[in-house]
Each structure stands twice: as structure tokens, then as C-alpha cells.
């Protein structure tokens with residue numbers, strides 16, 4: 028039973044001390060083929076509710092596409108701009124005009140259907156069970172792990188985790204290392220951009236912006252020491268999937284709107300930039316083009332601009348761009364486009 032009790036103003040994010048603290052997601056069930064499981068894997072039984080701006084939803088959309096689950100898990104896409112009532116449907120730019128399963132115009136109504144006593148935030152991503160008419164899970168880190176293998180019986184042999192080279196997206200041999208990296212990448216980077224952008228005091232901003240850039244320096248160093256092209260070498264893993272949605276939003280949205288502006292990826296982090304361009308453009312069996320196919324820069328920008336006026340009203344908080352780095356002079360590849368260019 029969800030137990031969250033939160034401030035329901037969708038545009039109020041920081042606590043009284045100026046720090047943003049993300050609350051735990053409330054629905055934490057699993058799709059499982061264990062005998063008697065409440066949520067067994069079935070074709071077209073589950074729907075994934077997202078918008079294309081949200082980085083947590085993006086993770087789940089990447090894995091749905093990467094795993095070839097398009098015909099197995101229905102995708103429902105809301106507008107990327109948050110309304111006073113939270114996420115809503117608009118039908119703009121190919122998004123769903125309303126919830127195709129229930130006719131709802133607000134995401135809130137889905138949560139109320141699942142649990143009329145729910146008092147938490149109406150988050151995306153949301154994994155919905157059409158049979159039990161309830162939310163299975165609204166925590167992206169768990170939804171992606173379900174998608175890795177829970178539906179493999181419906182997929183062609185080559186897309187099943189057991190048949191992937193070197194153990195798939197979360198190989199047993201790398202699990203501890205990936206979990207350790209997930210931990211600091213989440214705290215310092217994935218959530219670090221929010222802790223910086225939503226900070227409402229100078230102290231909170233200063234503290235979080237510093238941690239964020241130390242985290243990015245650490246990723247840069249990790250990639251510089253590795254063999255690439257992925258974070259753990261030759262094969263794509265969960266660590267790449269969890270890092271990508273934040274990095275691809277960094278220069279177009281977080282640098283400006285969230286004031287994460289000590290350095291830019293394209294100018295100041297050559298190894299992260301190369302990793303980003305590779306993963307975005309990769310069309311091999313390793314990624315199946317899932318990263319590019321699920322990245323929509325218009326929705327990303329519009330989604331953050333919508334929370335931007337509040338963030339930008341506090342411009343005095345910003346530290347600002349730390350200056351041109353040497354990498355700037357080296358670039359001749361037209362990287363002033365916000366889209367990662369193919370050539371590195």
C-alpha cells in the first residue's frame with residue numbers, strides 16, 4: 028500500500044532548508060514467472076505510461092525498445108509539460124490525446140484508480156496491469172530490471188538475456204561493480220542535477236553543484252581508463268542505460284535551466300562526449316538504435332523549460348560557466364548543435 032504523504036503542489040520541490048529530497052516511489056511490485064505470482068508475464072497485459080522529457084521514464088523506454096518489447100508492453104505517452112494538476116494528455120506532437128485505456132485526461136486519475144487513498148506524487152514512469160487495473164511499479168530502476176528478462180519467453184532467441192554475449196545487461200560477473208557505480212551515479216549525477224536545479228538556497232545550490240561536477244569528473248576518469256566504447260567495455264550494460272538519460276539532457280537542459288553550469292559535456296568532458304555520441308548513433312545489435320529512437324530533444328527542452336521559470340527566477344544562485352577549456356579549441360566537428368554529432 029502506498030504510504031507517501033507529500034506536498035502536492037507540482038511545482039514545489041525543495042524542502043524548507045532549500046534542499047530537494049526525492050521521495051521513494053510507492054508501488055514496488057514485480058512481474059514474475061514464479062508460481063502464483065500476482066503479476067505474471069503476459070503479452071499485452073501491461074502498459075508503460077511515460078512522457079518523453081523525464082529521464083527516469085526514458086530509462087524504461089530505452090529498455091522496452093532495446094529488448095524488442097514493443098508488441099508486448101503497450102507504450103502510452105503523455106505531454107512533456109507539467110500542468111498544475113501534474114502530468115496530462117494533450118495529443119501534441121504524436122503523444123496520446125488521452126489515456127487510451129481509460130479515457131483519462133490526467134495521470135492523477137490512473138493513480139486514483141489504483142488506490143483512491145494514494146497521497147504521493149503522480150510519477151512517470153508507471154507500469155500498469157490491465158488485468159488487475161492497478162499499478163505494478165512506478166520506480167524506473169526496478170521496471171528496467173523487470174524488462175531485462177521477465178518477458179524473454181515472448182522474444183526471439185537472440186534477444187533473450189541468457190543468449191547475450193558476456194551475460195547481457197546485468198552480467199553476474201559485473202553486478203557488484205555496476206551496483207556500486209549506480210549508487211554514486213544516482214546520488215551525484217542522475218539525482219544530482221535535480222538537487223542542483225531545485226535548490227532554493229545558495230548553500231544547497233553550492234553544495235550540490237560541486238558534488239555533481241565531481242561525479243562527472245569521476246565518470247570522465249572511469250571512461251578514460253577503460254577500453255570503451257561502453258562504461259564496462261565492449262558491451263552495453265545497465266550502467267550505460269542509467270547514465271545516458273542524464274548526459275543527453277545535460278547541455279540542452281541542465282546546463283542552462285538547472286544552472287548545472289560549471290562545465291559542458293561537449294566542451295569539457297571529451298570521454299563522456301565520445302561515449303554519448305557513440306551510444307546515441309549506435310545502430311548495431313548492441314543497442315538496436317534504442318537510444319536515438321527514444322531521445323526527443325524537443326520534449327526534453329519543453330519539459331524542463333516548463334519548470335524553468337521558477338529555477339531561473341533564482342539566477343543569483345548560479346556559479347556560471349567556468350571558462351573555455353582546451354577541448355573547445357580542439358573541436359572541429361560542428362558540436363555546437365545540441366544533437367550529438369556522429370563524428371568524434
Ligand SMILES: N[C@@H](CCC(=O)N[C@@H](CS)C(=O)NCC(=O)O)C(=O)O
Nearest residue numbers: 081082083148149150151165166167
Ligand atoms: N524514483 C522515480 C522518480 C520518478 C520521477 O520523479 N518522475 C518525475 C518526472 S521526471 C515525475 O513524474 N514527477 C511528477 C511529480 O513530481 O509530480 C523513478 O526513478 O522512477
